[in-house]
Amino acid sequence: MAAAFAAATFAFVCIQLAPGDPVTALGEGVPEAVRDRLRAVYGYDSSIGTQYIRWLAALLRGDFGFSTAQQRPALDVVLDALGNSLVIVLPGVALAMLFGMLLGAWQGIHAKTRGDRIVSTFMAALYAMPEFSLALILLLLFSVIWPVLPAGGMVDDMHAYYAPWKQVSDRVRHLVMPVLVIALVDAAALARYQRQSMRDVLDQPFVRAAYGAGLPSRLVRMQAWRASLLPVLTLLGILLPVNLLGVVFVEQAFAWPGLGLAFFNAINARDYAVVAACVIVEGVVIAIAGFAVELLREAADPRLRLHEADYQRGHG
Amino acid sequence: MCPEPRLHRVLHRRLTTLGCALASTLLAACGGSDAPASTASDTGGTLIVVVPAEPATLFPPQVIGTQGGAVISAIFDRLAEIGPALETYGDAGFQPRLARTWQWASDSLSIAFELDSAARWHDGAPVRAADVVYTFRAYTDDSIGADAKSLLGNIDSVTARDARTAVFWFKRRMPQQFYDATYPMHILPSHLLDTIPMSQVGRSAFARAPIGTGRFRFVRWDAGQRIEVMTDTANARGRAMLDRVIWTIAPDFGAATVRLFAGEADFLEMVRPENLPQLAQTPSLRMVMNPALSYNFVALNQRDPADTTKPHPVFGDSLVRRALAMGIDRTRLVRNVLDSLGAVALGPAPRALIPDTTAFTQLPYDVAAARALLDSAGWRDTDNDGVRDKNGRALAFDISVPNSSPTRQRFAVLLQEQYKALGVKASPVLLDINALIERNASLRFDSYLGGWATYPGLTGVRQTWMSTGESNEVRYRSRRFDAYADSALSSFDAAKSRGYWANAFQQAVNDVPALWLYEQRAPVVLHKRFIVPPLRPDGWYADLADWKVDPAQRIDRDRIGLGTAGAAR
Numbered sequence: 001m002a003a004a005f006a007a008a009t010f011a012f013v014c015i016q017l018a019p020g021d022p023v024t025a026l027g028e029g030v031p032e033a034v035r036d037r038l039r040a041v042y043g044y045d046s047s048i049g050t051q052y053i054r055w056l057a058a059l060l061r062g063d064f065g066f067s068t069a070q071q072r073p074a075l076d077v078v079l080d081a082l083g084n085s086l087v088i089v090l091p092g093v094a095l096a097m098l099f100g101m102l103l104g105a106w107q108g109i110h111a112k113t114r115g116d117r118i119v120s121t122f123m124a125a126l127y128a129m130p131e132f133s134l135a136l137i138l139l140l141l142f143s144v145i146w147p148v149l150p151a152g153g154m155v156d157d158m159h160a161y162y163a164p165w166k167q168v169s170d171r172v173r174h175l176v177m178p179v180l181v182i183a184l185v186d187a188a189a190l191a192r193y194q195r196q197s198m199r200d201v202l203d204q205p206f207v208r209a210a211y212g213a214g215l216p217s218r219l220v221r222m223q224a225w226r227a228s229l230l231p232v233l234t235l236l237g238i239l240l241p242v243n244l245l246g247v248v249f250v251e252q253a254f255a256w257p258g259l260g261l262a263f264f265n266a267i268n269a270r271d272y273a274v275v276a277a278c279v280i281v282e283g284v285v286i287a288i289a290g291f292a293v294e295l296l297r298e299a300a301d302p303r304l305r306l307h308e309a310d311y312q313r314g315h316g
Numbered sequence: 317m318c319p320e321p322r323l324h325r326v327l328h329r330r331l332t333t334l335g336c337a338l339a340s341t342l343l344a345a346c347g348g349s350d351a352p353a354s355t356a357s358d359t360g361g362t363l364i365v366v367v368p369a370e371p372a373t374l375f376p377p378q379v380i381g382t383q384g385g386a387v388i389s390a391i392f393d394r395l396a397e398i399g400p401a402l403e404t405y406g407d408a409g410f411q412p413r414l415a416r417t418w419q420w421a422s423d424s425l426s427i428a429f430e431l432d433s434a435a436r437w438h439d440g441a442p443v444r445a446a447d448v449v450y451t452f453r454a455y456t457d458d459s460i461g462a463d464a465k466s467l468l469g470n471i472d473s474v475t476a477r478d479a480r481t482a483v484f485w486f487k488r489r490m491p492q493q494f495y496d497a498t499y500p501m502h503i504l505p506s507h508l509l510d511t512i513p514m515s516q517v518g519r520s521a522f523a524r525a526p527i528g529t530g531r532f533r534f535v536r537w538d539a540g541q542r543i544e545v546m547t548d549t550a551n552a553r554g555r556a557m558l559d560r561v562i563w564t565i566a567p568d569f570g571a572a573t574v575r576l577f578a579g580e581a582d583f584l585e586m587v588r589p590e591n592l593p594q595l596a597q598t599p600s601l602r603m604v605m606n607p608a609l610s611y612n613f614v615a616l617n618q619r620d621p622a623d624t625t626k627p628h629p630v631f632g633d634s635l636v637r638r639a640l641a642m643g644i645d646r647t648r649l650v651r652n653v654l655d656s657l658g659a660v661a662l663g664p665a666p667r668a669l670i671p672d673t674t675a676f677t678q679l680p681y682d683v684a685a686a687r688a689l690l691d692s693a694g695w696r697d698t699d700n701d702g703v704r705d706k707n708g709r710a711l712a713f714d715i716s717v718p719n720s721s722p723t724r725q726r727f728a729v730l731l732q733e734q735y736k737a738l739g740v741k742a743s744p745v746l747l748d749i750n751a752l753i754e755r756n757a758s759l760r761f762d763s764y765l766g767g768w769a770t771y772p773g774l775t776g777v778r779q780t781w782m783s784t785g786e787s788n789e790v791r792y793r794s795r796r797f798d799a800y801a802d803s804a805l806s807s808f809d810a811a812k813s814r815g816y817w818a819n820a821f822q823q824a825v826n827d828v829p830a831l832w833l834y835e836q837r838a839p840v841v842l843h844k845r846f847i848v849p850p851l852r853p854d855g856w857y858a859d860l861a862d863w864k865v866d867p868a869q870r871i872d873r874d875r876i877g878l879g880t881a882g883a884a885r
Contacts (some may be wrong), residue, residue, distance in 0.1 A: 009458075018750070019748065019750050019751035019755075020749075020750020020751060020753060020754050021439065024381055024749075024750045024753040024754055025749070025750055025756075027380075027381070027749060027753075028718075028749070028753065028766060028767065029767075029769050030380065031463075031466060031779060031786050031787045032757055032786055032787065033466065033786045034461065034465070034466065035757075036459040037458060037465075038461040040458070040461075041458075041459055041460075041461045041515070058553070062545070066519065068372070069372055070370075070372060070539070071372050071373040071375075071378075071518060071519060071523055071524070072519070072524065072539075077539075080539055080540070081540070084540070089849060129659075135808050136570065136571075138575050139571065140574070141576045142575055143574055144577060144578055147578055147579075150572050150578075150580060151571065151574045151575040151578045151580050152566055152574070152575055152580075153541060153542075153566075154562065155541075156580075157364050157542055157544075157562045157564050157580070157581075158362070158873050160544075161876050161879060168747075203796060217349050252567045252568045252571070253563060253568050253571050254571065255541075255564075255566040255567060255568070255571060257539065257540025257565075261540070261567065262540075263769075265369075270750060274742065311369055
């Protein structure tokens with residue numbers, strides 16, 4: 001929490017130092033007198049120090065401030081957006097884990113074969129491709145040329161008038177392309193890590209010993225895969241929070257009102273309270289993701305639990 | 317243009333009385349209700365408008381921009397609506413809305429609006445004069461910060477004579493005082509708002525779920541996704557022809573066009589030249605000309621950015637400004653950047669508002685004359701580096717351009733090229749819009765490529781180009797221009813006013829406080845099944861309640877009817 005708060009303070013100060021304020025962000029065509037009136041209404045005519053103290057005092061009361069761009073509490077803006085982001089990021093990352101780890105492990109086992117080279121080339125291309133381009137390609141393919149999927153939004157604009165079963169299918173259809181983009185890009189990253197890690201583990205003495213002892217190769221590979229998960233799980237701990245704020249261009253292309261887009265819009269609109277709230281919420285997500293990954297790492301490698309227990313006994 | 321108030325008052329009273337009598341007779345003959353009838357085949361349909369962003373609020377005094385403007389225009393009413401000709405003198409052309417009739421005082425310093433007794437808020441409460449009084453208070457309260465407050469400066473106060481009569485009191489008799497009383501304000505429900513402190517009302521639940529009197533009522537706002545309004549079937553002026561309108565949000569322009577071409581949306585407010593070929597190949601879509609009230613220019617700062625008490629080292633000389641205006645081929649620039657979607661700007665107002673565009677002349681495109689003017693002003697290329705100079709200073713300046721506008725960036729690059737041939741170094745500088753506005757406000761710029769979207773009438777000229785105008789960012793000071801414009805705005809004689817305007821525009825063309833560059837002809841893209849009246853220049857959405865769907869071309873979403881959300885289909 002302390003780190004999240006420090007990051008929010010840093011973000012608050014940084015965005016205050018950027019040119020303009022929420023009132024200039026209203027765009028052209030607004031007379032300066034109107035801007036001055038609005039600055040007085042929102043308190044942006046005070047010094048940065050005064051604004052910071054006001055923000056801090058409110059934060060200590062649990063008040064994250066008010067969004068000038070959306071005219072509602074900043075925390076509401078961020079929590080709404082966070083919920084929307086999780087809807088695509090969690091399945092996207094889950095799919096990426098499934099395919100990335102399986103594919104990477106297969107590549108690690110069949111390293112330097114023709115199949116590995118083909119998959120590696122494909123994954124490298126996918127990894128290098130900007131998410132936004134991938135999103136637009138999918139949009140063009142599946143919404144324009146072969147119109148089987150909706151072009152954007154979380155649901156159809158007529159969703160509220162659909163029968164319940166159609167509402168469910170409508171939600172799922174809108175999830176397909178954004179989830180696919182996240183899954184493909186993340187799978188490419190995870191597969192690269194998984195491949196290398198698998199190769200390293202397969203060279204370990206315990207794997208050679210297991211083969212030498214005549215254990216079934218399927219069992220050996222399974223154990224090797226489990227041992228190779230540690231660096232991949234570490235990457236996963238990074239991917240989850242990065243996706244929450246980082247898929248802004250995917251959200252923009254698919255008109256998905258997620259956290260990344262909210263953060264991006266808040267920066268452009270100089271919406272100080274929302275920027276700070278996004279950073280705090282992201283900090284909390286990073287802490288939770290770190291904790292969850294630590295649990296997964298311990299589950300994947302019991303030695304970590306043992307080391308911890310030894311450490312505690314030693315200092316007991 | 318402005319009728320004599322007394323004659324007009326009598327005429328208007330007689331016409332509205334006659335109109336009411338006729339309407340009553342017809343309704344009685346139909347054995348009908350209070351609401352005008354529409355045939356079932358005329359009504360129905362869903363319009364989906366794709367927009368790049370959602371409004372910050374739906375509280376009318378705080379709405380800025382077309383996204384919010386379109387929604388509140390559907391939900392709320394004015395006392396009277398400006399006519400299609402956008403006439404702002406007197407009450408000519410204005411049509412009754414919440415006010416059934418109005419009466420001018422004999423000295424024309426007050427107007428009494430009698431409210432329509434059948435007018436109801438969407439929650440069923442009757443519309444009262446107290447609502448009008450509250451509305452004026454809200455629009456002029458400093459804690460609200462309404463953009464329109466500057467248009468209400470001539471209104472001294474608003475009082476309620478009785479429950480159905482609101483009286484506007486003016487400081488001075490002006491041709492536009494009826495426009496001042498009606499156009500800037502959408503009437504607000506005091507019975508829902510007057511218990512909320514004025515500083516909090518913009519943050520109240522009402523601002524995101526408003527209740528108005530318009531022919532559409534608010535249904536829902538899914539943050540970041542859509543805003544929906546539905547026809548108000550109990551409206552005193554009759555239901556809207558469409559069942560519902562949905563503004564759906566697509567932040568990326570490319571993705572917005574995909575939704576349009578995929579048939580998920582029906583209307584896109586802006587089209588770019590690169591979309592034209594695809595539009596031509598899409599038979600379900602058509603373009604409708606939207607004569608927007610905007611014009612664009614290169615504003616030339618008259619003050620030195622380093623010391624604003626001194627004239628600008630380049631633009632401080634009117635000869636140089638004239639040379640810069642004559643040295644560019646505006647017709648070619650506009651054609652290159654906008655193709656057929658643009659026209660050369662004529663002066664400090666869009667041509668749709670200029671009373672007579674033939675009454676003043678433009679500076680000619682004449683490179684030789686421009687060079688001669690620069691020579692005579694002492695700017696010559698003494699060091700043969702291709703750039704003119706004078707007293708050791710090169711004839712060079714920056715053109716600030718917002719990085720969010722590809723159109724303006726193209727103009728800036730082409731201007732740079734044309735000026736190079738003249739021995740002038742113009743350097744486009746791309747800036748974030750916040751940085752650009754901040755620089756403009758503090759006069760720290762040479763020139764910038766900007767534009768104004770104006771209200772109907774030419775009252776905006778006072779604010780943007782007259783010496784005392786708070787938005788006169790280039791500090792243009794011309795007593796002649798001020799005198800002509802002020803006389804035009806104050807004159808009750810239409811012919812004289814036109815003459816004054818011609819002189820004012822000629823002065824602005826000759827003085828060149830800005831290079832009057834282009835007006836964008838901004839066609840909207842619309843699905844062919846919609847039948848729409850001509851779009852009003854001050855907002856395509858002004859007559860949205862009269863838009864219809866051709867019954868023969870209805871698609872699935874047009875047939876949903878007025879069922880409530882959640883009902884199975």
